[in-house]
Amino acid sequence: MDKKLVLIDGNSIAYRAFFALPLLNNDKGVHTNAIYGFTMMLSRILEEERPTHILVAFDAGKTTFRHATFTEYKGGRQKTPPELSEQFPFIRELLDAYKISRYELENYEADDIIGTLSLQAENNGFEVKVISGDKDLTQLASEKTTVSITRKGITEIEEYTPAHIQDKYGISAEQIIDLKGLMGDASDNIPGIPGVGEKTALKLLHEFKTVENVIASVSEVSGKKLQEKIEANKEMAIVSKELATITREAPVEVKLEDISYSGPDQQKLIGIYKELGFNSLLDKMDTAETEDIELQDLEVTQLTEVTEDIFADENTLYIEILDDNYIKNDMVGISLLNERGSFFIPADVAFASKEFKAFAEDHKKKKAVYDAKMSIVSLGIKGVSLNGITFDLLIASYILNPAESSVDIADIAKRHYYTQIQSDESFYGKGAKRKVPETAELSLHLARKAKAIDSLKENILEKLRENSQYRLFKELELPLSFILAEMELQGVKIDIPRLKEMGAEISNRLKAIEEKIFELAGEAFNINSPKQLGVILFEKLQLPSVKKTKTGYSTSADVLEKLEQEHEIVREILHYRQLGKIQSTYIEGLLKVADPKTDKVHTRFNQTLTQTGRLSSTDPNLQNIPIRLEEGRKLRQAFIPSEMGWIMFAADYSQIELRVLAHISxxxxxxxxxxxxxxxxxxxxxxxxxxxxxxxxxxxxxxxxxxxxxxxxxxxxxxxxxxxxxxxxxxxxxxxxxxxxxxxxxxxxxxxxxxxxxxxxxxxxxxxxxxxxxxxxxxxxxxxxxxxxxxxxxxxGSAADIIKKAMINMSERLKEEKLQARLLLQVHDELIFEAPKEELEILMRIVPEEMENAVELDVPLKVDYAYGPTWFDAK
CATH class of the missing domain: 1.10.150.20 (5' to 3' exonuclease, C-terminal subdomain)
Incomplete structure (x- = not known):
């Protein structure tokens, strides 16, 4: 097998990735754009190059041996943005998971490591590929070494071989250092000869070959001014050439045999992808983990009918729904555990039983569950109220450590050293292999889940008490889950005709903008085709190309935003895209998820997702409705009361986070x-x-x-x-x-x-x-x-706590005042209600009262409110 070594300039590629991609964050707030770009580059390299050996070289520090020659070397460089700096440790972790060697050497640059190892590899019969964003490394190109330089991002590559360098510059790879000696390099603060640019430097090298020859033959150089510049700066030209020269004899301790490559550690890679939120990369991998724990059998009674005698005063109730969207998907079964035994109740049996309904609705029958909100909603959809919940494993575990975001009960159990449970992925399978096993196996799997809840309950409650978090669980998060469940079941009504009318209006706006774009372009083309759009912008209209991709010019949003002032067409294209997203994501999206019988959408509130305690929502996400564009704001016109003669009432905190800061500081x-x-x-x-x-x-x-x-x-x-x-x-x-x-x-x-x-x-x-x-x-x-x-x-987190407390207080106050008004949505710092018009006056009094007094701060909390026939009018 032929030996192939790939050497990657780690710092350079990370920088390229950072500035090529918009700032991205995972759910923990870690910036990930450089890591993601680096990962994409790495996976492509491995796929295309199939190296037998690979190493990523990093700079070890700010000072190198070159500073002894020229103290201002690389001076003037801007400090690395902290948003990039924080990503380097993750890049190193990523490389470890890939089982790719990485190396840095005190007093030397990554270039020197690459130069030294590439020469060693050449001498040992390797084919070598060097990958960087820095053209300095093109000096290493040889018959055995190709230097790939990323251009304008990380997706477009220019391959530098000796032949390519000759064609492009008319010089050899060895003369690259002479080129730098004459023209300098602003990015590294290599001075060169002032006033000598690339064109002049190349002309000199075509004639005199080296810096030394140029200096020795200065009298033969055409142009007196140029002669004077060379003569005045000849020492600096020699120093500049020396600074630009990559050493190929650095004291690198790593050996070629140490950097062989046999593939990644899949499980470590899966863990890092999960931590970073790289879901698209996870989807390409088989993330199923093998489980070798011996599970104990449980005696489970499979019921074909429900009788009253199976219920006790203290119960663990586990409801199984396979899909995340429990509003749209039916349950597959129920597990009940108490002093009378372990029981499996098929869903159809439960819903046909008066005894089960009576048990579920009995406040006196205490119930420990896994996910209270999901349990209440999934039963509520079938007309069964669920009361008496005293413990929720998912919420309690989330409070103990919000960083652990897995919703698989097996993962939570294992974090608390309980192993008598199998993961859903292992039990049901994944993807096309996913299936529901026979009833006997299913009942045992669900029984183990109920057993886990029961076994973990006291231990977790004790930890909450130790952490002074029991009140947070009992008085805030658990009662909030009941309120959120009511909101999910209630849903919010959509004015379908108005939404369709908006869709038609936006379609007309899109056509008008399209015609304007065609007029500005001078021809019709497919605006949604990046390739065609790139040709119009960068070839026909000659706009400056910010970055290119494999398939042509990049027309991503960040690229267009940089060109917005260059030409009117760019603003129109951005507007076209924004309207297109409103049309597809929100207008068509809301029409798709609206219940055809009630015209309502039932979003799901995520209570245990963020590390700050903030709520989010999905299917549909009502927290991300765009409000900067007028057309986006108008979307709220489609949200209306579900009862005739009612109004929408919205109240939001004014600058709550700054008020919290003022209080805390x-x-x-x-x-x-x-x-x-x-x-x-x-x-x-x-x-x-x-x-x-x-x-x-x-x-x-x-x-x-x-x-x-x-x-x-x-x-x-x-x-x-x-x-x-x-x-x-x-x-x-x-x-x-x-x-x-x-x-x-x-x-x-x-x-x-x-x-x-x-x-x-x-x-x-x-x-x-x-x-x-x-x-x-x-x-x-x-x-x-x-x-x-x-x-x-x-x-x-405190702002999140305050609005949650306000929701609980408002829920109690509405009942206390015997009002018909309902809380429908929580969006950021805003609560949205629907209510009869005759209750408006009391809402105007009690909503600010409850929200502003939810928590006592040293500065006053302030609530603004508005109301009207739609959510839009209540803003």
């Missing part, structure tokens, strides 16, 4: 705005820019707003510069001025980090915890991300 300056009813962003602008209220401009307020919402979440100078369109230096100065203006906020940030280091976690006002083990990491980048998490979580 006790900063007098920040709190003053809320105590005096001022606009907090105007107040911040006054404090930071040292101006009066009348002198605050709209731009000052915009900057203040960005830093207000960003600073405590660990926004970096890079992140702020991106959001405001200013330089990193300006953004850094603005952050400094902000922290000087609000010293207690700065103290809070330090104290949060200290608390996380001392305890291993941070807490919200209601004792919700987020564990941050990375806070003590020796790795600076991992630790920095953990510090930002420590600052952010108490604020976001």
């Amino acid at each position: 006790r900063d007098e300056g920040l709190s003053a705005a809320f105590h005096h009813g001022m606009d907090v962003h105007t107040k911040t602008a006054m404090d930071v820019f040292h101006v009066s209220e009348e002198e605050v401009t709209s731009n000052m307020r915009r900057h203040a707003k960005a830093v207000n919402f960003g600073i405590v979440y660990g926004i970096s100078d890079y992140g702020l510069s991106q959001s405001l369109g200013i330089t990193r230096k300006e953004a850094g100065q603005f952050i400094e001025r902000y922290l000087d203006s609000y010293p207690r906020v700065k103290e809070y940030m330090s104290e949060s980090i200290l608390e996380a280091k001392e305890k291993g976690y941070v807490s919200t006002l209601l004792q919700r915890r987020r564990y941050i083990p990375e806070i003590t990491s020796r790795n600076f980048n991992i630790r920095s991300f953990a510090e930002r998490t420590a600052m952010n979580t108490p604020i976001q």
Whole structure:
């Protein structure tokens, strides 16, 4: 078998990936765009190159042996954005999972490692492929080594062989260092000869071959000014060539035999993909894990009818639905466990039984369940109310550690050292192999789940008490699950004719925009075809190409946004795409999921997903309805009351997170705005820019707003510069001025980090915890991300706690006042109700009252409300 070595410039490819892709986050808030781009590049390399040996080289530090020659080498480079820095540890973990060797060497660059190993490999009969985004490495090209350089991102590759270098520049690969010596390299701060660019340098090399020959033959160089430049800078030209030369004799300790490649560790790779949220990559893998635990048999009675004598006062009730969407999918069976035995009740048997219904609805019959909301909704759909729930394993486990996001009961059980249970994936199979086994096997599987709930219950409740989290479970999250279940069952009505009318309006708008685009382009083409669009933009209209893909020009949103000011057509294309998404995702999406009998949509609220405690929703996701475009805002016109003569009533917290920050930090300056009813962003602008209220401009307020919402979440100078369109230096100065203006906020940030280091976690006002083990990491980048998490979580989490408490208080108040009004939706900091018009006056009084007094803070909570015939009118 032929030997093939692939050498990858790790830093360069990571940088390329970071700047080629928009900032992405996983559900834990970790930025993942560089990791994802790196992974895609890596998987393509492995597939296309099929190396027998592979290594990824990294730079070891800022200082190398080259700095001894020229102290300003690589000087002036901007600091690596923390959003990228935090991703390097994950890239290294990823490589370990791939079982790909990685190496760095003190005092040397990744280039030197690659240069040294490529030469060793050539001498040992290897074919070598070098992959980088840095053209410096093209000097290594030879008959045995090809250097692949990524261009404008990570998807387009230019292959540098000696022949290609000759065709492109008219010089040999060995002369690349001479080219750098003459023209320099701004990215590495290699000076070269001032005023000599690539064209002039190549002309000199075509004639004189090397830097040394150019200097020795300076009198023969055409042009007196150029002669003078060469003469004045000849020493620097020699130094520049030396700086650009990759050493091929670095003291690399790794041997070629150490970097052979035999494939990844699949299970480690699956774990990392899961942690990072790379679901598309997970889908391509077989994630089924083998289980070799010997499971004990349980005696289970399979019922063909339900009798009253099987129920006890204390019961464990487990309901099995195979699909995540329990609103749309039927259950396959029910497991009941109590002092009288273990029972399997087929779904049809349960719903045909008056005895089961009486048991389910009896408040006195206590029930421990796995997922209260799912259990209530799945039974409620069949006309059976479920009462008496006292324990929910899913919620309790989530409170103990919200980082563990698996909803498989077996995973939760194993985290608490209970192993007598099989995972659903192992039991039912995966993908095309997925099936429901015979009743005997199914009843045993469900019985083991009920047994797990029963066995874990007391242990988990005790842990909650130890953590001072029992009240959070009992008084907030568990009762909230009942309210969310009611909301899911109730659903929200859609005005189908109005939605269809909007669809027609958007279709007409799309046609009008399409015609405008064709007019600006000078021809008709398929706007949805990236290939055709790329030709129009970058060839016909000659717009600057930002990046290219394998199949042509990139026309992704981030590319077009950078070109928005270049040509009117770009703005029209972006608008066309935004409207197209509203049409397909929301108009068509809502029409698709609306119940044809009731015209209602029944979203599912995710209560145990986020680490901050925030709720989210799915099928449909009503928390992401676009509101920046007028057409997006108008979507809310389609949400209407389910009863004739009723209204929609919406109430939302004003700047709740900033109010929480003011309370937690006790900063007098920040709190003053809320105590005096001022606009907090105007107040911040006054404090930071040292101006009066009348002198605050709209731009000052915009900057203040960005830093207000960003600073405590660990926004970096890079992140702020991106959001405001200013330089990193300006953004850094603005952050400094902000922290000087609000010293207690700065103290809070330090104290949060200290608390996380001392305890291993941070807490919200209601004792919700987020564990941050990375806070003590020796790795600076991992630790920095953990510090930002420590600052952010108490604020976001406390805001989540407050609105959850408000939902519970409002639910109780509606019953207390004997109102017909119903809570329909929770979207971010907003609660949406439907109610009879005659209840409007009392809602206007009690909703702000309950929401503003949900939790007592040092600054007042403020609630704004509105109402009308649609959700849109209630904004």
